[in-house]
């Protein structure tokens with residue numbers, strides 16, 4: 001593979017109505033740790049070396065803001081920017097030095113054809129003090145899944161502009177990789193652009209179960225799982241967090257041998273699996289299915305806008 005490509009997923013950026021409530025959830029129930037923050041933004045780290053895996057921004061409208069990806073070095077960032085520009089992509093900001101509070105580094109921002117923002121950076125500060133003793137705490141952001149209206153054009157953007165490769169394809173979604181990790185992104189056939197879910201990797205089955213137990217203690221039921229997916233062979237448990245986003249603990253994600261990997265087709269996976277859980281036990285709850293469409297975020301935004309309009313009118 002050329003060096004002019006994305007080579008990892010760093011994190012996700014979300015807009016939320018209540019920064020404190022969201023920060024409490026991600027610290028106490030989910031298992032992340034605040035690392036820096038300023039002016040209504042909080043950066044939270046996992047146990048791994050990445051500066052932050054989640055940035056939460058307090059905004060009047062909640063929603064997905066961006067996914068943050070890594071490139072090898074400044075030349076790769078410049079090369080990806082030049083390629084995106086030459087291929088007619090919407091550039092949000094040209095390569096520049098990034099704020100120290102977010103770990104610094106060098107990067108640019110580009111939108112997918114359906115308008116999802118991606119930040120691509122190199123040379124971001126890392127932590128040297130990862131604490132992996134508590135298996136229930138996330139180590140890294142594993143993957144993000146986008147709902148997309150036109151899967152083919154979205155996939156072409158990720159593969160032709162950013163250097164991703166297709167790992168597996170099912171009737172419902174395509175799993176694409178930017179490293180040996182089975183998938184850092186999946187694209188789900190849906191109505192239009194939204195965040196289907198984000199997944200955080202814990203170190204093993206024990207960590208996944210302990211994380212789910214901690215969530216239960218904080219009042220959050222498992223919305224789907226515990227189970228094991230087909231493509232990626234990863235363990236999963238899904239939850240709806242306080243803003244309505246879907247968040248997943250995952251473990252044991254497959255790694256890919258570039259020399260021998262054969263892309264799994266919808267036909268192959270249709271014959272291999274009766275559903276998305278290898279064990280045949282776990283079905284998503286109706287609420288979780290709805291949350292994966294972004295419905296709860298939209299409803300909450302609408303309620304907030306109505307309350308604000310009523311206040312302004314009175």
Ligand SMILES: [Fe+2]
Pocket residue numbers: 143145197198199248
């Ligand atoms: Fe997932």
